[in-house]
Structures are given as C-alpha cells and as structure tokens.
Amino acid sequence: MAHEPASTAADANPVTTELRGKILLVTVDNPPVNALGVAVRRGLAAAMDAAESNAAVSAVLIVGAGRNFIAGADIREFGLPPQPPALPDVCNRIEACRKPVIAAIHGAALGGGLEVAMGAHYRIAVASAKLGLPEVQLGLLPGAGGTQRTPRLVGAAAALDMMLTGRHVGAAEALKLGLIDRLAQSDDTLAEGLAYAQELLASGAGPRRTRDAAGLADRDASRAAIEAARADTAKKSRHLFSPHRIVDAVQAALDKPFDEGQKLERQFFLQCLDSPQRAGLIHAFFAEREVVKIPEAAAARPRPFKTIGVVGGGTMGAGIAVAALDAGLPVTMVERDDVSIARGRANVEKVYDGLVAKGRMTAEAKAAVMARYTGSTDYASFADVDLVIEAVFEDLEVKKAVFAELDRVCKPGAVLATNTSYLDIDAIAASISRPQDVIGLHFFSPANIMKLLEIVVPAKVSADVVATAFELAKKLKKVPVRAGVCDGFIGNRILAVYRQAADHLMEDGASPYDIDAAVRNFGYPMGPFQVSDLAGGDIGWATRKRKAPTRDPKARYVHVADRICERGWFGQKTGRGWYLYPQGARTGQPDPEVLAIVDEERKKAGITPRSFTEEEILRRYMAAMINEGANVVHQGIALRPLDVDVTFLYGYGFPRFRGGPMKYADTVGLPQVLADIREFAKEDPLFWQPSPLLVKLVEEGKTFDSLNKA
C-alpha cells in the first residue's frame, strides 16, 4: 500500500500550549492516535522553546488528546524523504529543557510515544495506560533514544524484554519497573498530571534526565542480561534483522556514553528502516487493518447477535463453540443423537480441561464457561438463536439437509452460516427459502486458536449479513478476510496449486526434505510435507480423490503422496508419513523408504532426476503461489492483493517479515516473477499459465500494491 503521511507541516498545529498557573500544558492532538508526524515533532520542539523563554512558566506538562497519549512515530512517513526535526532530536530537546517536564499518560504510549515520555523528566500514568516499545514488530528498533534510555531507566533485562517482545506493559507493572514514577489515583489524566506537576514544583524538584539514570549500574547483571538476550535472539529470531540490532544497541548503552550510544542507535535504526523486513512488517500492519474495509461494511450495519448455535460437535464444531464461549457468548450445540452430543460436549470440555491441567484456568472458571454451553439433539433449540454455524460432514447433500432444518426452526433474520472449506455455498443458499441469510464462515483448525476466518460471500447474501460476519470475527478476535465462492476460496485454492508445484519439484529431483528445508529457510515454521504429516495425509488424499473426476487428464499428476497414503502412512498420528516419528516423536526423521517410493515413481514417469538449489526450489514454489494469488484477485475471489497476504499470514504460516505472498512478489519484482513462470512453462505449459492480472501489471509497470489503494 502507498500511504500518505497522516499530517503535513501545512496542517493546523496539532500541538497546542496553554498556561495553567505556572504550568505550560502541552497537548498533542493528532487523530486518530497522536502519531508523531512532522507537525507534532515541530510543535513539541517549539513548545520547549516557548517554555524556556517564558518566565511565567515553571514546569511543562505533556498530555495527549483523545484516547491515547502518543502511539509512536507516524508509520506512514517511513520510506518518505525525512523532514526535520528528527524524533531523536525532539526527545533530546525535551530532556534538555531547563524546566521540569512531566508526561501524563493515558491510553497508548508506544514506541516514539514512550520515548517522548522518557525524554520528559517525570512520568505519571492512569491505571489503564499501556506502555511499550513495539518497534520490533515493525522490523525496527526504538530509534529516538529508546534503546539508550530504557535500560538506564529500568535495567537491561526489563528493557530487552520490552524491546524484543514489543509487549504492552500495564501502568502498575510500569510503576514496579520504574518506567513511570507514579500511578494516578483516578482516570482524569489532566487533573492528575497538573496535581503531580504542582507537587513537584512545591517540593523544588528540577529537571531529572533519564540519560543520567542508574539502571545499568550493576554492570555484571547488565552484561548477563545482554548475553542471555543475545543467545535467545539467535535461537528465536534467526530470520529477523532488528532483534539482533536491539541487543547490540543495549550493549552500546552499557559500554558507551549516552551520546555515542545514541549515534549507534541511529545507525541501526536507519539500517532497519532500509530493510525489506521493515517494508514487509509494516505492510502486514496496515494490511490487517485494511482487510476489514469491505463494501458491505460501508453499506450496511451488522445485525445484533447475542447467542450462537453450532451444528456438529466434531473437532471443528467444538473448536468453533470454544471460540464463541471464549468470547463470552452463550452457545447451543446440536448433534443428531445422544452419543454424538455427549462427544461434542466432551470435545469442548477437553479444551478447558487442558487449560485447567496446565494451571491456566481454575475449575470454577471452567464451570462458569460451561454454564453458557447447552447441548441438544433437537434443532428446535435454535429457535431463539441469532447466528448458527454449521460444521457437519463435508457433503453437499448432508449440508443441505441441515440447512433445511435451520430454515424450518430458526427465527426470521437469524444468520445461517456454513463452515464448509470448499463446497458451493451458492447451492446451499439456493436450497432454502432465505438465501439472503446464508454465508460461509471458514474457520481453520484448531478453530479456537487459528486467527484466520475466511468470510465467504455467496451471490444472494444481504450486505448486513456480511457485516454481521465481520462483527462476529471481531468479537471472536479473529482476522477476517472476505472471499468469493470457488473451490477452496482464497487460501486452500492457492495452497492446492503450490502443493502441486512442490510435488512436481519432488518428482523432478528434489527430495521432500530438501523442499521442506528450503521453505523453512525462507521463514516458514514448517515445510509443506511436514504440514501434511501434522494435519494428516488422509486429508489431502481425500481432496485428491474428490477432484480426480474433474482433473484435466492432460495435467501432470504425481502419485507419490497416494502411494504413501495407500500404505496407511498418514503422518504423525500413524507414526510415519513423509517422515518417521519413532515412539510418538513430534519431529520427524527422513525415511529412506519414502525416498525409494519417490525413486520408483520417477522411473515410472520416465523422469531422470536433476538437482535443484534452494533458490530454484523457492522460485518455483513462490511463483506458483503468487500466480494463483493473482488469479484469485483477478477473478474477484479476493478483493485486493492484501486480502491474499492476510490469508497467508494468518492461516498458512507465511513469514510475516515478508509481508505476504503478494507483497513478496512486489519485492522480487513482478517482471522477474513473470519471467520465471514463462521459463517454467517451457516444461509444463498447462500448469504454468501466467495469470492475466500478472501479465497486465507487468505490461503497465505496476505492482500488486497499486491495487491495494482504495
């Protein structure tokens, strides 16, 4: 996405000053989140000058207008030409102020926002305030003195924890850490801030600079904390750039005077800013906010819903029920008979029992949640339910029979959703008297954990039902993506294609273990063959059998997976699949027998194996993913490329630091991707057909991102 800066120098001054007695009240008012755009930076610096030059001012109080103190640097400015003053200079200017500066914090004080607060001499926060340094999540590090001031203020261990996780620290914890000096007694930030400032003046308190704070005084403890963080980061963040620089910057805070440390911090920050990881992570940040902006949300208001019905108590139905229960909603589950509903209830309870066993939930809390759960064998129990999600066996006739029952018993206006992962939802909708109420809610397994929710929009559904589905996603804390009806919707449709590309690579000479390793080195937690072993090879096998009758007889088909499934090797649950899992091991070992099967199939197909470098493997794997992603956008199944990106980030383990497959394609360059596809097409023109959208964008010299703009 191309982003305009939220504010420009020409905008009305978003920083206002007002004398309250002897205190200069400085208010940052830059909706929506008081980001530190250039006008705010200028305003803050000017306010310090004004405070120093006005003899009537004895102290300065900085507050944020609206719901937050300051949410950080203006992310939309990154990548644009810098405009002075730079934020580090502004924070230094605040710290250098010869009159005491106090920050009164409510809402979010994040990133540069917290750095402004640390530039101030004293900090007070209301109980609900959230403080943090989330830059790492954007591929950055705190670049306005944060890597130098935070360890001096709270010690190396706590500072590293905050900067490496990016977590939000509550006000009470911030007080304990020494990040703030006082916890406000009420929610009235302004009154509390003014009172604190007056108290400081009365006590004769002067400026107190964070750069002089003694948090690193215990040098041995600091060194140990840095070494521990370095080792942990090497293990956990091997693909990432900025976490390592964060550790280096804290090392500099320990070893060097403040100004020198800050110079290094600046260098590291600019390196991070230049990295494609920063571009990928910031793309992901905006994409997950843009993805909810759909035409139906603008056109209609969601229907109210207070109660949820779930048809089916299998793994999926139970997971959906848990997701709804966790969101505080009452759930009625219907199954066909007593045995099935007992199993459904047991599946739900099993999740909570697991939490109780791990000490993450009390037995009383479990009982309170289960009190909102009702099991029934009678569809009439759905009479008052606002929204029903069907999660029964994947068979069109079975689903139609369920929907006929729902049509019969549900009240008018109830939303009727199916959790199918590939069936024709238009056909389900057309089979009942109220197609306008029918929608697809494609949850991913385990449904109470996985964040992605594909909201599948059939032709006849009314806009308010789509808006309701997005509202439900918000309530369940899911990341919704709007998808059109087709086999596999966005995610599974694209998956089917790049899985085939992986099979082709395997038959042509790469081993499944080479392919998995290449994909892991790209940043995925697992390769496609490991995923198949985890999910169960029988699932893909069933899909292949389902698609067999409609498969183009001229299309290349690799039989290896079928040969493996025919032996009953379905992966982890059967102790072997693509890998061996001796004694229930969770990490697989390469299996020579699998390699022998691969060899045999190559011979049958008359293929002489050749070798592929990791780069060659990835080029094919990614080109297949990107090309089908382009088709999905071209056909309107996904609204924009960013919808494909969000689907893969939240449902398929795509490495977030690459932004998603379509963003990655832009990074590689679309002409390169198209050239690759055309080269591969020389071997298999049926499989490698360039997407018309990709061809068009290359002809026009455009990127996928150009389509993300509203």
Ligand code: 3H9
């Ligand atoms: C940094 O500070 C670097 C420095 O160390 C060094 C500099 C030299 N900029 O999330 P929401 C927009 S890096 C621009 O839906 P919520 C957002 O896109 C920064 N825009 O609200 C959305 O726009 P739209 C470190 C921003 O109430 C609107 O505001 N800080 C920024 O659910 C509302 O956002 C962070 O990483 C921004 N910084 O959550 C904090 N932030 O309406 C990032 C938000 O057009 N922000 N927008 O879709 C957040 O975590 C959440 O926005 C926050 C509010 C918790 C504050």
